[in-house]
Amino acid sequence: MFFTYLRRELRRRRKASLVVASGLALGIALVIIVSSVSSGMSTAQDKVLQSLYGLGTDMTVTKAAAAPGAVGTERPRFEFDAQDDEDETQSTDRVMVQGFQTLASSTVDKVGEQSGVADAVGGLSLTVMKVDGQFTRGQFEQDGSAGQGGGPGGGQGGGQPQGEVRGGGASFDVNSFTVYGTDVTQQGLGPLTSSKITKGRTFKASETDAKVAVVDSAYAAEKELAVGKTVTVSGTTYEIVGVSTADSGDAAADVYIPLKQAQTVADSKDKVTTVYVQAADSQQIDTVKAAIQKNISGTTVTTSADLADTVSGSLSTASGLASSVGRWLSVAVLVAAFLVAGLLTSSAVSRRVREFGTLKALGWKSGRVTRQVVGEALVNGLMGGVLGIAVGLAGAYAVTAISPTLTAQLGSTGAGGGMGGGGPMGGGPGRQTAAKTLDIALTAPVSLGTILVAVGLAVAGGLIAGAFGGWRASRLRPADALRRVA
Incomplete structure (x- = not known):
């Protein structure tokens, strides 16, 4: 019913x-x-x-900001030798630590010992600026009225040649790319995890000091690089073993090499720029951050929430x-x-x-x-x-x-x-x-x-x-x- x-x-x-x-x-x-x-x-x-982060990363630890004008924050300088052969190509490069400040590698162990930290790994971020080009000598062109007398400088043939230097100059190409030194024994954290290996392979755990590299696919396409070819970083040649593609946006770096190799080319032995941290409990991130800041002086700890505040657009x-x-x-x-x-x-x-x-x-x-x-x-x-x-x-x-x-x-x-x-x-x-x-x-x-x-x-x-x-x-x-x- x-x-x-x-x-x-x-x-x-x-x-x-x-x-x-x-x-x-x-x-x-x-x-x-x-x-x-x-x-x-x-x-x-x-x-x-x-x-920016790397998958699984809850926070990063970097060196606290230095005061303006502090030693080590100067602009890069490039020097060229004077050469008689004007067709000779001049080339020089500089490897710079991004941020110009580093932490001791021992900081990674100290961070890993803090309560609530599940894992910590260090990395070294570099910028390589390479300048190539050549100088062209200018040509002196004499004025047709020079040395005819009657003018300042005396009579016939008594004056100095008059004219000017024309032409000449310099033509240089600046090539800048980023390099990231990754700890190949701990590849579960860090920027490389935000990319997928699409060609070749990633690093082996045994390649801690090997001259091998993984390049980003966009950079590889721009420079016509591929697996089996080589890439040069400050005069050191690295064999490309893999090509990676970022999951979203731009890649974290153009070239990835083992951490020890990055420290060598940057003359930063036992140094890192960033410590990537994974918390044991995602609900305790703020507590872990406070513990690191308290127990490890001279560092800045940044969480995903802090970084999210900088995202606009x-x-x-x-x-x-x-x-x-x-x-x-x-x-x-x-x-x-x-x-x-x-x-x-x-x-x-x-x-x-x-x-x-x-x-x-x-x-x-x-x-x-x-x-x-x-x-x-x-x-x-x-x-x-x-x-x-x-x-x-x-x-x-x-x-x-x-x-x-x-x-x-x-x-x-x-x-x-x-x-x-x-x-x-x-x-x-x-x-x-x-x-x-x-x-x-x-x-x-x-x-x-x-x-x-x-x-x-x-x-x-x-x-x-x-x-x-x-x-x-x-x-x-x-x-x-x-x-x-x-």
Whole structure:
């Protein structure tokens, strides 16, 4: 009897049911779309941080910033020999530690001994600047009137030759690339883990001091490098054993070599620029950070949260809008949809006074009438949920299909290092890092949890609407129906 009457009443009031279901569907669809877009932005931010960080890295330790003008922060100088042969090519290069400041390799062990640290590995980030070119000697061109007399300098033949040097100059090409010295015995942490080996192989644990290298695919394409060829770093030749491709954005470095080799070419024996740290418990990152800062002086500890604060651009703006305006908007629409559904259901009950009064006169209890109204509202809510989920999934799919590109600009971290400070992205403690922009394609993944939330909202919407109408229906009396008949 319950379901028969329910089906008949829903069919008889199709327009009213569609209005209630559509209102709930709009709110539920908006919740799904906003939640999926927010999830996509969170994934995009993780990709941005991983391109700097290295997978599994929770924080980095770098040397504390030096005072402006401190020793060791001078600009690089290039010197060329004077040569008689003007066609002789001049070439010189400089290997510079990024950030101009380093930590002792023993710092890695000290960090690893701190409570809450699961693993720690050191790396050395370098910038190599190579200058190639040649000088061209200028030619002296004599003025045609020189030495004709009558002018200053005396009579015939008594004057100095007059003219000027024309032509000549210098033409030099500056080639700058980044090198990262990686600890080949611990390759689970550090910037190289944010790239995948697409050709050749990665380092072997036994190649701690071998002259081998892994190059980034973009740099390899630019310089026409491949597995089996060689790359030269400050006069030292390294055999390319692998080519890597960054998971997202730009690679952490152009060339990766074993840490000991990087220390040798940079004349930085037993030195590192960055210690990458993995915490034993992701919930205790702040505690681990405080312990390292307290127990190891002269260092700066930067977590992923600290680095995320430096990310700006459209990704950061859109993420802020989705987490604030978008969420509040979806909540407001959902609340409005619930209220409208409740009011429409209550209004429908008021138009059915004669019907419910007659049913009570025939022996229906108030509870049975209330259950009937709640059942109708619940079905409307479930219909709205199905429609809302369909619209929400379509909206999320459309966002993923379009894949709008958002930019994430990693602004300067200033004198303090930061995650990018001593890392291979450039800059580092003691100087301001250059801004870096990454393009990230936005997706809108819909999780099972989001679908379950949508179903819950549909049920809640139906129950709230049913509560409005049921309360109104329970207060009706048979006498109300008799007055309407009269």
